Amino acid sequence: MPYIESHDYFFFERNLIKCLSGKENIIMRVLVIEDDKIIGDGIVQGLGLEDYAVDWVEDVESAETALDTNEYGLIVLDIGLPDGSGFQVLKNLRSAGKDIPVLMLTAYDDLSFKVKGLDSGADDYLIKPFKLEELLARLRALRRRAGGRATPILDVDGVTLDPATKKVAKDGEGVSIGPKEFAILQILMENKGKVLTKAQIEDRLYGWDMEIESNTVEVHIHGLRKKLGKDFIETLRHVGYRVGSE
Numbered sequence: 001m002p003y004i005e006s007h008d009y010f011f012f013e014r015n016l017i018k019c020l021s022g023k024e025n026i027i028m029r030v031l032v033i034e035d036d037k038i039i040g041d042g043i044v045q046g047l048g049l050e051d052y053a054v055d056w057v058e059d060v061e062s063a064e065t066a067l068d069t070n071e072y073g074l075i076v077l078d079i080g081l082p083d084g085s086g087f088q089v090l091k092n093l094r095s096a097g098k099d100i101p102v103l104m105l106t107a108y109d110d111l112s113f114k115v116k117g118l119d120s121g122a123d124d125y126l127i128k129p130f131k132l133e134e135l136l137a138r139l140r141a142l143r144r145r146a147g148g149r150a151t152p153i154l155d156v157d158g159v160t161l162d163p164a165t166k167k168v169a170k171d172g173e174g175v176s177i178g179p180k181e182f183a184i185l186q187i188l189m190e191n192k193g194k195v196l197t198k199a200q201i202e203d204r205l206y207g208w209d210m211e212i213e214s215n216t217v218e219v220h221i222h223g224l225r226k227k228l229g230k231d232f233i234e235t236l237r238h239v240g241y242r243v244g245s246e
């Protein structure tokens with residue numbers, strides 16, 4: 001059953017440049033739960049263009065494992081999965097108290113499914129076949145909304161980070177920060193006083209399929225120290241990194 005029709009692929013290619021120019025300046029980890037290979041592959045490629053780090057799973061069991069193991073900023077969730085229903089994943093997620101924005105996908109153009117999805121705690125809904133551009137626009141909107149309701153501005157030792165506007169300042173002066181630096185700084189500041197290992201920081205940055213360069217974290221920590229002061233981020237040899245005290 002081909003959900004994405006061939007003209008959607010041409011549409012997709014024509015819009016590569018558009019997608020690239022519209023990308024936002026921060027890496028976010030997304031979980032895609034979709035058993036249709038063609039659609040899953042299309043979504044993963046599209047999200048990759050917008051600087052998302054993407055994990056793709058194809059059934060309920062793998063989705064539950066992924067959600068237990070990793071921290072996601074967004075979820076794209078298909079309803080019909082080989083070993084169960086997307087509603088089940090959504091229900092478990094919400095009853096675990098996780099308010100990660102969820103966009104549901106379905107092949108059924110049926111109002112009752114839409115209502116059920118939204119009632120179960122989905123944040124948005126898209127019926128197949130859909131244009132990739134629309135999916136990306138809806139995800140951007142979810143991110144903005146999540147940013148709005150997310151944590152207030154983080155503040156550690158005179159450095160402030162606003163998760164909603166993606167702005168960083170030191171002693172009130174704006175500091176220009178790259179997307180990976182921002183992601184690293186955010187996880188450190190969210191865990192103020194705690195030591196995070198390099199692996200925990202890498203986990204925030206990458207999807208399972210992305211190649212991790214061994215010194216990426218060190219390079220960005222170095223960059224952050226240059227901008228925020230060399231003592232702002234503490235290195236605990238053989239353990240990890242920390243900002244602030246508990």
Ligand code: CA
Pocket residue numbers: 034035036078079080081
């Ligand atoms: Ca399906």
